[in-house]
Amino acid sequence: xxxxxxxxxxxxxxxxxxxxxxxxxxxxxxxxxxxxxxxxxxxxxxxxxxxxxxxxxxxxxxxxxxxxxxxxxxxxxxxxxxxxxxxxxxxxxxxxxxxxxxxxxxxxxxxxxxxxxxxxxxxxxxxxxxxxxxxxxxxxxxxxxxxxxxxxxxxxxxxxxxxxxxxxxxxxxxxxxxxxxxxxxxxxxxxxxxxxxxxxxxxxxxxxxxxxxxxxxxxxxxxxxxxxxxxxxxxxxxxxxxxxxxxxxxxxxxxxxxxxxxxxxxxxxxxxxxxxxxxxxxxxxxxx
Numbered sequence: 648x649x650x651x652x653x654x655x656x657x658x659x660x661x662x663x664x665x666x667x668x669x670x671x672x673x674x675x676x677x678x679x680x681x682x683x684x685x686x687x688x689x690x691x692x693x694x695x696x697x698x699x700x701x702x703x704x705x706x707x708x709x710x711x712x713x714x715x716x717x718x719x720x721x722x723x724x725x726x727x728x729x730x731x732x733x734x735x736x737x738x739x740x741x742x743x744x745x746x747x748x749x750x751x752x753x754x755x756x757x758x759x760x761x762x763x764x765x766x767x768x769x770x771x772x773x774x775x776x777x778x779x780x781x782x783x784x785x786x787x788x789x790x791x792x793x794x795x796x797x798x799x800x801x802x803x804x805x806x807x808x809x810x811x812x813x814x815x816x817x818x819x820x821x822x823x824x825x826x827x828x829x830x831x832x833x834x835x836x837x838x839x840x841x842x843x844x845x846x847x848x849x850x851x852x853x854x855x856x857x858x859x860x861x862x863x864x865x866x867x868x869x870x871x872x873x874x875x876x877x878x879x880x881x882x883x884x885x886x887x888x889x890x891x892x893x894x895x896x897x898x899x900x901x902x903x904x905x906x907x908x909x910x911x912x913x914x915x916x917x918x919x920x921x922x923x924x925x926x927x928x929x930x931x932x933x934x935x
Contacts, residue, residue, distance in 0.1 A: 656680040656697035658688040660706045671759050685714030692724055699766055704733035712747040719748035728769040732757055789857040806857050864932060871931045872915055881908045885921050886928035
């Protein structure tokens with residue numbers, strides 16, 4: 648179906664359906680993994696990550712809806728598209744399939760050409776989303792994606808470490824709302840963090856940057872280096888690469904007053920220039 652050899656996990660308790668789909672998919676150059684139950688599907692996917700899952704809904708022990716929810720709860724498999732294929736055609740079943748994490752819903756008997764076309768579309772979308780997430784992970788930023796209910800869908804490694812260290816996963820989900828501006832996240836025994844919206848991260852997901860508020864960062868610098876409150880604010884903007892004139896406009900100070908604050912900051916930090924001061928500020932914020 649593509650120039651690379653895709654892997655499709657087919658989950659169905661019907662030997663006839665498994666045989667039919669296996670023959671058709673293998674004819675397209677696809678590697679097929681077969682599971683006859685939801686539990687078996689979870690075991691197989693835990694060992695070999697498929698590119699897409701074709702999931703029957705009605706199966707003994709664990710049905711397809713529960714199996715899909717369990718797959719989506721596994722971080723390594725959350726990006727894998729699940730396409731339901733079942734004889735259940737009522738609206739309530741379609742809604743249930745999509746609510747459990749499925750990306751599409753086909754009713755039996757399956758039209759092979761339609762199935763192949765949908766697999767191509769969902770594979771392309773999943774790979775585009777995964778590539779974007781990988782790029783964000785590599786950028787070293789504190790980014791978090793939330794779904795429409797405020798639940799954390801994924802986070803960059805840096806954000807994951809911060810969330811775990813501060814124990815604020817619940818606070819993030821409590822603070823999150825659909826739409827709106829920056830959200831304040833309560834942090835136990837510390838200054839709050841800010842969830843600043845960036846944009847859409849995927850279907851039904853929004854991307855946020857997790858950061859300290861400017862007041863919080865300035866206060867951290869003040870405490871760390873023994874600065875006055877105003878000196879902490881000036882150092883914060885020095886660390887962000889702002890010129891003296893810009894800092895004056897932001898803080899409502901004259902350039903001469905900014906220079907006087909800089910003299911005190913250099914002395915307290917034991918540095919001789921703004922570049923060294925900016926590096927020390929960045930190191931202090933990174934440590935905290």
